[in-house]
Amino acid sequence: MAAEADPPAPHRPAMTAEEVLTxxxxxxxxLDLDRPVALDTVRECLEIALQAPSGSNAQRWRFVVVTDAERRAAIGATYRKACAAYLDSPAAAGSLFADDPEQAQVQQRVHASITYLAERMDRVPVLVIPCLRLPQAGALPxxxxxxxxxxxxPAAWSYMLAARTRGLATAWTTLHLTYEREIADVLGLPDDVRQGALIPTxxxxxSTFRPAPRRPLDEVLxxxxxxxADG
Known part of the structure; x- marks a missing residue:
């Protein structure tokens, strides 16, 4: 179960929007697998997330926050199953950019980190699952x-940005959606609720967060x- 409150953090200078975004x-x-995360801190981040835009201002988002050890274990087992299939597929991070030695090294590190998290997902103290409540139960429109x-x-990303400003680390993954129904059963989600991501927190x-190397803007603009020119 998540702790009631985090201990006071040392003073940190205010972060600029550019610093948070990059x-x-x-x-x-x-991810610190042994230190609890206060539910109040997660709530603060979600309050900020609710300021994100939504189509027609319908605000159909729902956020399932999982701290219970048994449910995290069940989600972790399902995630490992989905991740194993992904890692064996041609779309896996380690299979991309094989013709670019420099980028291939980066991809291998990403591949290894994905494996690392999959093996420990059940130990992450908080799992946040952003969901949509559909107008009608059943298949997606x-x-x-x-x-x-x-x-x-946008709301899910805002949650991750807010967590960053509080010294929390997150990851974005959707691999569990291969077995979305199994996760829904673990959490008792109704049929009109569909999951959009899984955000371990x-x-x-x-000691540092820093910008990542990215392709030059002119290659993608x-x-x-x-x-x-790029085919």
Whole structure:
């Protein structure tokens, strides 16, 4: 069970928006698996997340916060099963960019960190599952999936940003959705609630957050139409 309150943290200077946005990333290896996270801190982050936009201001988001050890164990077992299939697939992080030696090394590190987290998901103190409550029970509506999930994902990302400002580390994953129904049964979710992500949340064991290397902007920027230089 999550602790009632975190001990007072040493004073940290206020972070700029740019610093928060450029240093919030998926943390897998440096999650503190032994230090509890206060539920009040998670609630603060979710209060901020609720300020995100949603289509027609419907606010159909729901957030399931899991701290119970038995439920975390069940989710962890299902996640490991889904992750094993992913890691053996051509889409796995370690299989990408094989023709680029420098990038391949990065991908191998990502692959190893995904494996590391999968083996320990049940030990992460807080698992946050952002969900959507659909207008009607049953299958997802056909058509504009971007509009549907665009009403949830900004709030989920805002949660991760808010956690970053409080010294917490998070990771974004959707691998568990291969077995979404199994997770729904563990948590007693009704049929009209669909899961959008799984966000393990813990204190950070490292001392720094820093920007990650990314492709140059000009490789991914298209102004007034599609450039064909990159094929």
């Amino acid at each position: 240093t919030t990333r998926s943390v897998r290896r440096r 056909a058509g504009n999936q971007a509009g549907l999930w665009g009403s949830l994902l 813990a204190h950070h064991t490292g 298209h102004v007034d139409g599609w450039r064909h």
